[in-house]
Amino acid sequence: PERSTNLLGVRHILLVLSGKGGVGKSTVSTELALALRHRGHRVGILDVDLCGPSIPRMLRVQDRAVHQCDSGWVPVFVGQDRAIALMSIGFLLERPDDAVVWRGPKKNALIKQFVTDVAWGDLDFLIVDTPPGTSDEHISTVEALRPYRLLGAILVTTPQ
Amino acid sequence: AAAPQPSLCLAECPGTGSAQAGSAAACQGCPNQGLCAAGAAGPDPGEAAELRARLRAVRHTVLVLSGKGGVGKSTFSAALAHGLAADEHKQVALLDIDICGPSIPKMMGLEGEQVHQSGSGWSPVYVEENLGVMSVGFLLSSPDDAVIWRGPKKNGLIKQFLRDVDWGEIDYLIVDTPPGTSDEHLSIVQYLSVTRIDGAVIVTTPQEISLQDVRKEINFCHKVKLPIIGVVENMSGFVCPKCKKESQIFPPTTGGAEKMCQNLNVSLLGKVPLDPQIGRSCDRGQSFLSEAPESPATLSYRNIIQRIQEYCEQHHSQEEKMI
Numbered sequence: 355p356e357r358s359t360n361l362l363g364v365r366h367i368l369l370v371l372s373g374k375g376g377v378g379k380s381t382v383s384t385e386l387a388l389a390l391r392h393r394g395h396r397v398g399i400l401d402v403d404l405c406g407p408s409i410p411r412m413l414r415v416q417d418r419a420v421h422q423c424d425s426g427w428v429p430v431f432v433g434q435d436r437a438i439a440l441m442s443i444g445f446l447l448e449r450p451d452d453a454v455v456w457r458g459p460k461k462n463a464l465i466k467q468f469v470t471d472v473a474w475g476d477l478d479f480l481i482v483d484t485p486p487g488t489s490d491e492h493i494s495t496v497e498a499l500r501p502y503r504l505l506g507a508i509l510v511t512t513p514q
Numbered sequence: 515a516a517a518p519q520p521s522l523c524l525a526e527c528p529g530t531g532s533a534q535a536g537s538a539a540a541c542q543g544c545p546n547q548g549l550c551a552a553g554a555a556g557p558d559p560g561e562a563a564e565l566r567a568r569l570r571a572v573r574h575t576v577l578v579l580s581g582k583g584g585v586g587k588s589t590f591s592a593a594l595a596h597g598l599a600a601d602e603h604k605q606v607a608l609l610d611i612d613i614c615g616p617s618i619p620k621m622m623g624l625e626g627e628q629v630h631q632s633g634s635g636w637s638p639v640y641v642e643e644n645l646g647v648m649s650v651g652f653l654l655s656s657p658d659d660a661v662i663w664r665g666p667k668k669n670g671l672i673k674q675f676l677r678d679v680d681w682g683e684i685d686y687l688i689v690d691t692p693p694g695t696s697d698e699h700l701s702i703v704q705y706l707s708v709t710r711i712d713g714a715v716i717v718t719t720p721q722e723i724s725l726q727d728v729r730k731e732i733n734f735c736h737k738v739k740l741p742i743i744g745v746v747e748n749m750s751g752f753v754c755p756k757c758k759k760e761s762q763i764f765p766p767t768t769g770g771a772e773k774m775c776q777n778l779n780v781s782l783l784g785k786v787p788l789d790p791q792i793g794r795s796c797d798r799g800q801s802f803l804s805e806a807p808e809s810p811a812t813l814s815y816r817n818i819i820q821r822i823q824e825y826c827e828q829h830h831s832q833e834e835k836m837i
Contacts, residue, residue: 373615373660375583375693380723405694406581406727453581453695453730455737458665460544461696486583486693487614488662512584514793 358470360425361502364398364477369495369507375486377512380408383483386508391437395478398429400468401442402495403485404454404461410444420445426471441472458490465491469498557673557705564677566708568635571683572607574826575706576743577714581731582724583693586748586786587717588617589796590815591690594715595622596801597819599645604685607638609675610649611702612692613661613668619651623799627652635680648679665697672701686826693727695734703738712826713741715783718774719749720766725774732778743825744781746818747771752788753810763788784818786811 361367370383380403387397401409410416410430418430420441429439443454443464474480482499485491528538541547557565578591588610595608610618619625619639627639629652638646650661650671663671681687689706692698703711714735718728728745735742747770753760766773775782789811795802803812 375615376585376719377583405696405730406583408723408726411723411726450726451729451733453734453737455695455700455734457697457700462664488660489614489668490664490697493662493664514797 360470360473361480363475364480364502366478366505367480367482367499367502368505369482369484369499370510371484371492371507372486372510373488374511377510379486379510380412380483382508382510383481384409384412387438387479387481390479391433391435396437396439396476398439398474398477398480399441400472400480400482401440401444402465402468402482402491404443404456404464404491405485407442407444409440409483410442413438413440415440416444416450418445423473425473426467427473429472429474439474439477441468461490462494465494466498469495557708561673561677562708565673565705568677568679568681569687569706569709572681572687572709573685574830575687575689575709575711576822576826577689577691577702577711577740578717579691579699579714579731579735580693580717580724581695581727581729581734582718585717585719585724586746587693588612588621588690589792589802590715590717590746590748590786591688592618592621592796592801593803593815594819594822595645595647595686595688596803597816598686598688598823599642600803602644604644605683606645607681607684607687608645608647608690609679609687610647610651610690611672611675611698612690613650613663613671613698615692616649616651617796618647618649618690620657620799621796622647624652625657625799629653632680635678636674638679638681646681648675668697669701672698673705676705695730699734700738703740711740712829713743715743715822716745716780718745718747718771719764720747720762720770721764722768724764725768725771728771729774729778732780742780743822744783745771745775746783747785749788750785783821784814786814786818 370379372379383399387399390397399409401407413432415430415432421428429441430445432438432440536547578587580587595606598604599606610616622641624639630637638648639652640646689702716728716731718724749764751760752763772782787810789809791806792802792811795805806812
């Protein structure tokens with residue numbers, strides 16, 4: 355895939371993965387973003403959990419909307435200082451309880467758009483929160499991010 | 515060059531399971547159009563006949579769903595299977611269609627078991643004489659092998675599980691699913707349309723972050739016309755074994771499953787408290803109901819299982835009356 359200009363200002367990209375659901379991936383992604391912001395960094399979160407997007411509510415921006423600009427989508431900025439930028443399918447639903455019942459190809463197409471068409475601007479860290487599993491979303495996300503500098507993955511688990 | 519404009523056909527999508535799937539105006543240019551239009555939506559008539567023949571001897575089918583991961587779907591499916599199989603006159607089958615994260619083999623104490631083929635198809639792995647299990651977990655050469663498959667391959671395996679496994683005559687087929695509302699869920703509903711699904715049991719935990727996903731799952735059920743038997747709220751409070759004080763580990767900040775069920779007019783089957791013995795039994799592959807018969811969680815599970823049985827039997831006899 356080609357490099358999109360939208361990710362050129364992003365210094366580090368981190369994936370937050372598990373395999374297992376409900377272990378705290380979204381919670382860790384959110385807390386990590388907040389901690390990095392606290393240290394003065396500019397942070398973005400890309401929520402690629404299309405069926406169960408949790409990040410908007412965790413950052414209390416579930417009622418916000420996404421707007422388009424010349425280079426694509428403008429992420430939702432969190433907080434007075436706008437130091438966290440967020441993109442999630444949660445912002446694109448007509449109603450919050452709408453189920454996104456998509457098969458793989460449509461999910462893949464949206465994830466590619468999320469990676470290349472969001473105008474992130476300059477970020478020190480882009481944290482990518484993922485759904486549980488090792489399937490379409492994960493394959494597509496890694497493929498779409500291949501041309502960029504991926505710092506690595508953080509794996510979340512619980513003890514059992 | 516023109517800047518790429520993001521596109522999304524969320525609002526106008528007729529629904530991947532609908533009759534217009536792939537052919538509505540809004541479908542033009544949608545990445546799924548090919549799949550929907552080709553009716554990869556459901557089994558073709560030949561396949562449907564095969565599936566119908568294989569599933570003819572299944573009396574009741576219950577899907578265990580969530581929307582949220584880690585709320586206890588597999589734990590509940592295992593308990594439901596054990597609970598129903600306690601009646602040795604009932605034949606129970608547990609089908610695990612969580613292809614990426616199959617938990618059922620370990621929970622049922624069947625790790626390392628393999629699937630054998632016979633003339634009549636794949637043999638389920640039997641925990642008890644009257645309790646058979648099938649999972650992708652049995653097909654892996656090592657338990658740590660990742661199954662990194664896209665949707666179509668997962669759908670293919672699910673179809674095989676239904677078509678090629680020699681389940682025999684079953685009173686209850688329980689299907690454990692992964693979290694979400696995607697390929698696996700669409701496929702199981704579409705493949706099982708050749709027979710009858712009694713309904714879905716939806717599992718949640720009390721916090722809003724879970725309920726948020728579960729409401730979507732309830733909407734999925736409505737969209738695909740899947741009856742909802744009811745909702746189970748897991749991890750609902752913790753009673754300290756020493757001081758007996760109850761704490762809410764996952765506080766129901768928006769009223770928990772109870773409020774959600776009232777709002778959405780679905781049945782709350784029961785609340786199951788957190789009990790560390792549950793996790794331990796799962797890890798050890800033992801039946802929690804047998805290992806901890808005195809636990810308040812066991813009592814809750816048994817009540818819920820009874821309600822599910824009553825629902826299935828009642829609807830079955832209503833149908834028989836109609837015939």
